[in-house]
Amino acid sequence: MKIGIVGLGLIGGSIALDLRQLPGYTLLGVSRRPETCQQAVARGVVDDASTEFALLSAADVVFLCPPLGAIAQTVEALLPHLTPKTVLTDVGSVKQPIVEAIAPLWKNFVGGHPMAGTADSGLDAAQKDLFVNRAYVLTPIDTTPPEAVETVAGIARSLRAHVYQCDPSAHDQAVAWISHLPVMVSSSLIAACLQESDATILELAKTFASSGFRDTSRVGGGNPELGLMMAKYNQQALLRSLQTYRNQLDHTIALIEQADWNALETRLQQTQQTRPSFVD
Numbered sequence: 001m002k003i004g005i006v007g008l009g010l011i012g013g014s015i016a017l018d019l020r021q022l023p024g025y026t027l028l029g030v031s032r033r034p035e036t037c038q039q040a041v042a043r044g045v046v047d048d049a050s051t052e053f054a055l056l057s058a059a060d061v062v063f064l065c066p067p068l069g070a071i072a073q074t075v076e077a078l079l080p081h082l083t084p085k086t087v088l089t090d091v092g093s094v095k096q097p098i099v100e101a102i103a104p105l106w107k108n109f110v111g112g113h114p115m116a117g118t119a120d121s122g123l124d125a126a127q128k129d130l131f132v133n134r135a136y137v138l139t140p141i142d143t144t145p146p147e148a149v150e151t152v153a154g155i156a157r158s159l160r161a162h163v164y165q166c167d168p169s170a171h172d173q174a175v176a177w178i179s180h181l182p183v184m185v186s187s188s189l190i191a192a193c194l195q196e197s198d199a200t201i202l203e204l205a206k207t208f209a210s211s212g213f214r215d216t217s218r219v220g221g222g223n224p225e226l227g228l229m230m231a232k233y234n235q236q237a238l239l240r241s242l243q244t245y246r247n248q249l250d251h252t253i254a255l256i257e258q259a260d261w262n263a264l265e266t267r268l269q270q271t272q273q274t275r276p277s278f279v280d
Contacts, residue, residue, distance in 0.1 A: 002026045003155070004059035006074055008040050008049070010117060011091045012065030013126025016045045018159050021128070028055050036123055045126065053081045061151060064090040068229035072101040079106060089152045093175060093226070094233040095139045095168035103141060108148045111139035111168055113175070114161060121223045129160075136161035139168040176237035178278065180230040181245060184238070186220025187227065 001024055005012045008031045019025045029046035030053060031037050037049035048055065056062055056078065066074050071090050082088075089112045092098050099111045115135040118125060136156040140149045153163045166174075196202040231238055255264045 001061065002028060002059045004028045004030065004056035004062035005046065005065060006030045006053075006056075006062060006078065007065030007067075008036050008045065008123050008126075009065060010121050010125040011114060011130075012063060013040070013045055013123045014116075014128070014130040015063055015065070015091075015114075015159065016040070017126055017128045018131065019155070020044065020046070022158055028059055030055060039123055043123075045123070053078045056086075057081045057083070059086055061087045061089065061155065064088060064092075067225055068092045068094060068098075068233055071098055075102050075105060082106075084108075087148045087151050089138075092233075093179060093230060095137075095171045097233050099139060099141060099168045103143065107143065108145060110144060110148050110152045111171075112152060112156070113137045113139070113171065114156070114159075115175075115179070116161075118222075121226075131156070131159040131161040134161050136163050137171055138163065138165045139171050140165060141168065172234050173237045173240075176234055176241045180234055180238045181241040183219045183222070183227045183230060184242060185245065186217050188220070190217050190220050 003016075003019055003025055005016055005027065006029075008016070008029045012029070016027045016029060020027055027046040027048075029037065029040050029049035030051065031040070031049065032051060034051055037051060040046045040049045059082070062078070062082070064071050064074060064078075071092055075088065078088075085108065087108045087110065088102065088106050089110045090098055090102070091112055091114055093113055095111045095113060099109075102109045102111075113136070114131050115137065116130050118127075118130075136159070138149060138152060138156070140146075149165070156163050193202070193205060196205065252264070252267070255267065
């Protein structure tokens with residue numbers, strides 16, 4: 001099977017690295033930068049690479065891995081080079097606007113979102129086994145051919161990911177809670193620390209910062225473009241989650257102001273008990 005990958009960054013490069021280790025796949029990469037194409041071939045990330053979409057004319061499946069805001073325009077430029085049977089799938093973290101834009105243009109489009117990543121970007125950030133035991137969400141709609149869905153699901157399973165299917169809108173509301181909200185909260189944590197007016201205290205905070213701060217600030221220190229696209233393309237769901245979070249934060253502030261330690265302890269016990277249902 002010939003697999004095309006548009007965008008040889010963290011996700012596209014990681015998909016290519018894993019599929020290159022498996023029999024039966026030929027990897028074709030497209031990047032805007034000639035240097036990235038050259039590096040991808042030289043490192044064995046893909047079999048061939050080009051800045052031209054014509055390279056993908058023989059692809060059976062094409063993974064769309066550019067920045068979220070560029071996916072729709074990328075498809076418009078790509079379509080003249082594809083055969084009618086080519087399956088398109090994206091890796092964007094927001095699904096409804098992408099599906100609404102692309103599905104009318106290409107019948108064999110399957111919305112996708114591998115729930116994996118790091119704070120780094122670019123081809124150098126690509127790594128093997130990035131998707132192992134991670135959720136890989138597909139968001140087909142009524143008009144999506146089942147065989148196209150199964151083709152993408154089969155590739156995702158070969159990456160050793162756990163494949164799930166849901167409605168594009170339901171996906172966006174769910175990831176607003178567990179992906180997009182954490183980015184904004186984490187970013188706000190870093191911004192709040194920078195409001196410390198005493199330079200000595202601020203430097204001490206930077207010196208003392210350890211695992212707790214590292215864990216909670218990680219996604220806020222990631223790719224700014226990705227965070228911006230989350231907010232822009234999932235605005236309403238993200239606002240809903242942010243407003244609910246603000247209400248919960250106000251409630252915590254009130255408990256501390258009132259020195260209601262019993263209620264605060266109960267709250268912390270509840271969150272301690274609930275967390276494993278999300279992450280374990």
